[in-house]
Amino acid sequence: MSPRPGIDRLQLLQTAAELADRDGLHALTLAALAGKLGVRSPSLYNHVDGLTGLHAALTLYGLQTLHDRMLKSVAGRSGEDALRHACLSYVDFARSHPGLYEAALQPIRPDQQEIQQVGDQIVELLLQILVPYQLSQSEALHTVRTLRSLCHGFSSLDRAGQFALDLSLDDSLEFMIQIFIDGLTLHKTRQ
Amino acid sequence: MSPRPGIDRLQLLQTAAELADRDGLHALTLAALAGKLGVRSPSLYNHVDGLTGLHAALTLYGLQTLHDRMLKSVAGRSGEDALRHACLSYVDFARSHPGLYEAALQPIRPDQQEIQQVGDQIVELLLQILVPYQLSQSEALHTVRTLRSLCHGFSSLDRAGQFALDLSLDDSLEFMIQIFIDGLTLHKTRQ
DNA sequence: TTTTTAAAACTAATGGTATTAGTATATTAA
DNA sequence: TTAATATACTAATACCATTAGTTTTAAAAA
Numbered sequence: 001m002s003p004r005p006g007i008d009r010l011q012l013l014q015t016a017a018e019l020a021d022r023d024g025l026h027a028l029t030l031a032a033l034a035g036k037l038g039v040r041s042p043s044l045y046n047h048v049d050g051l052t053g054l055h056a057a058l059t060l061y062g063l064q065t066l067h068d069r070m071l072k073s074v075a076g077r078s079g080e081d082a083l084r085h086a087c088l089s090y091v092d093f094a095r096s097h098p099g100l101y102e103a104a105l106q107p108i109r110p111d112q113q114e115i116q117q118v119g120d121q122i123v124e125l126l127l128q129i130l131v132p133y134q135l136s137q138s139e140a141l142h143t144v145r146t147l148r149s150l151c152h153g154f155s156s157l158d159r160a161g162q163f164a165l166d167l168s169l170d171d172s173l174e175f176m177i178q179i180f181i182d183g184l185t186l187h188k189t190r191q
Numbered sequence: 192m193s194p195r196p197g198i199d200r201l202q203l204l205q206t207a208a209e210l211a212d213r214d215g216l217h218a219l220t221l222a223a224l225a226g227k228l229g230v231r232s233p234s235l236y237n238h239v240d241g242l243t244g245l246h247a248a249l250t251l252y253g254l255q256t257l258h259d260r261m262l263k264s265v266a267g268r269s270g271e272d273a274l275r276h277a278c279l280s281y282v283d284f285a286r287s288h289p290g291l292y293e294a295a296l297q298p299i300r301p302d303q304q305e306i307q308q309v310g311d312q313i314v315e316l317l318l319q320i321l322v323p324y325q326l327s328q329s330e331a332l333h334t335v336r337t338l339r340s341l342c343h344g345f346s347s348l349d350r351a352g353q354f355a356l357d358l359s360l361d362d363s364l365e366f367m368i369q370i371f372i373d374g375l376t377l378h379k380t381r382q
Numbered sequence: 383t384t385t386t387t388a389a390a391a392c393t394a395a396t397g398g399t400a401t402t403a404g405t406a407t408a409t410t411a412a
Numbered sequence: 413t414t415a416a417t418a419t420a421c422t423a424a425t426a427c428c429a430t431t432a433g434t435t436t437t438a439a440a441a442a
Contacts, residue, residue, distance in 0.1 A: 003410050003417045031399065041400075043420050051400065107215075107351045119353060141358050142366035145345070148353070149367060153344025154336070160298045162310060162339070167332050175333035176340060183374030194388045194439050222428060230391075232429075237390050242429065 007037060007047055013061045016054060020099025028099065030054065055106060056115070062097070062104025063118040069093045070125055080181055082129045087151050087177050094155030102159075105152065122148075133188055143184060150180060198228060198238055204252045207245060211290025219290070221245065246297060247306070253288075253295025254309040260284045261316055271372055273320045278342050278368050285346030293350075296343065313339075324379055334375060341367055 015036050020028045030051055034041040048054045073089035074082045094101040108115050126144045135143060154173060157163055163172070206227050211219045221242055225232040239245045264280035265273045285292040299306050317335045326334060345364060348354055354363070 004408055004419045006419050029399070030401090040421065042402080042422085045401080046419055105347070105351050105353070108353070110352070110355075116355065119355075123356075138358060138362075139366070141356060142363045143370075145348075145354060145358075145363045146341070146367040146370055148348055149341050149344030150337075151344070152348055153340030153342065156296070156347060157336075157339055157343055160296055161301075162296070162299070163336060164301075164307065164310075165332060167329060167336075171329075172333045172336045175330075176337040179334075179337055179374035179378060180370060181374070182377040183370035183372070186373040186377050187370060195390045195437055197390050220428065221430090231393085233393085233431080234391050236430080 007039065007043075009047060012037065012044075012047055013057060016058055017061065017097065017100040017103075020058065020103060021097050022099070025099050025102045028054070028058075055103060056112060058100065058103035059106050059108065059112075060115050060118060062100040063115060063122070065097070065100065066090065066093050066104055067118055067122050067125065070122065074125070074129060078129075079132050083147075083181060084177050086126065086129055087147070088173070090151040091155050091158075091173060094151075095158065098159050101155065105156075133184060135188070139187075146180065150176060198230065198234075200238060203228065203235075203238055204248060207249055208252065208288065208291040208294075211249065211294060212288050213290070216290050216293045219245070219249075246294060247303060249291065249294035250297050250299065250303075251306050251309060253291045254306065254313070256288070256291065257281065257284050257295055258309055258313050258316065261313065265316070265320060269320075270323050274338075274372060275368050277317065277320055278338070279364070281342040282346050282349075282364060285342075286349065289350050292346065296347075324375060326379070330378075337371065341371060 012033075016028060016033050019032055019036065023032075030041045030044050033054070034044055037044075044054070048057055069089045069092075070086050073085045077085055108119075110116075123144055126147055127140055130140050130143055133140075133143075154176065158169060163169060203224075207219060207224050210223055210227065214223075221232045221235050224245070225235055228235075235245070239248055260280045260283070261277050264276045268276055299310075301307075314335055317338055318331055321331050321334055324331075324334075345367060349360060354360060
């Protein structure tokens with residue numbers, strides 16, 4: 001045990017995520033976080049390495065949460081069903097935790113290995129789902145990039161208010177997943 | 192003519208874009224921009240409405256530039272060829288102007304009509320390209336959302352360093368576009 | 383040519399932010 | 413009861429956006 005309890009790290013991350021979800025990642029300041037935790041800003045430096053460190057911690061926390069959600073949503077499913085639910089859980093997470101999701105996809109530096117690892121876990125989860133499609137290794141990786149682009153692009157554009165038209169978002173999502181699955185199926189049968 | 196020339200607005204936007212491209216949008220401060228323009232920060236308030244106004248101006252400028260690039264790249268092309276080049280020019284713009292592109296896709300408020308309009312122009316350009324596919328109106332709009340999600344997601348993940356693996360980005364992009372075209376083709380033939 | 387005018391530049395000042403240095407405190411372990 | 417140490421604190425600095433008020437400058441009017 002520590003000589004003084006201090007702030008719980010998980011509580012710090014959850015509070016930071018709350019602020020980011022409510023007001024946007026840009027509004028997550030050390031001052032605001034400290035205020036909500038009932039502490040002075042400099043005290044936070046005992047737990048995170050400044051604002052940059054807080055962002056990095058949130059990136060990791062967000063990716064871990066995203067991976068967890070996706071993992072649970074595809075448990076017991078396979079094939080198209082798994083693919084569909086992987087996308088749905090991805091988009092659902094981004095929609096329900098916009099600030100944390102934004103933090104999760106902040107640019108990462110090559111030396112941030114722990115973050116890289118969680119990203120790799122997500123890639124491997126998707127690769128696992130794609131096994132039934134019997135793709136070559138490079139094809140599978142291209143497919144994962146396509147899947148991630150689709151889910152991230154949709155989530156990101158939605159949050160940015162770029163889908164302003166009066167047209168169901170859920171229908172669009174179902175449509176695009178189907179286009180992807182059809183494209184992949186056609187690609188496979190052509191070989 | 193004005194009673195005093197002052198800073199050229201286009202030059203202001205270009206300089207701001209340069210800074211954003213080089214150091215990231217978050218590093219574009221009024222202080223930095225003023226410094227590069229050889230002027231004091233408060234003077235910028237004669238040209239833009241603070242940092243928020245600068246961001247809004249960059250959003251518009253970025254979207255206009257993106258639309259212009261796409262328009263030129265699909266001139267004289269049609270069908271799959273046009274579709275492919277629309278995606279390629281989109282991703283190319285995002286890659287070569289990361290800061291300006293990031294600004295272009297900042298969240299927009301409903302009252303920013305001029306920005307909305309340019310966004311609509313991009314949507315209409317894509318709808319035009321999709322005419323040969325004879326889609327219903329709602330299908331066409333879902334398709335445009337899919338296209339934009341793919342292009343934005345790919346560009347955004349690329350910039351964020353999420354495509355770390357040693358695998359050709361250009362190959363992934365070509366693969367992704369082909370999956371989309373195949374999926375759309377299959378969707379059409381099924382009706 | 384001289385005067386007027388208005389936009390654009392400036393200085394000065396304020397408040398908010400991150401960050402660092404150094405000090406006080408509280409809790410565990412000896 | 414005391415010593416050690418992680419944590420929180422205050423104080424201070426530097427940078428930033430922003431506002432208010434003043435000065436400058438170039439074009440238009442006289």
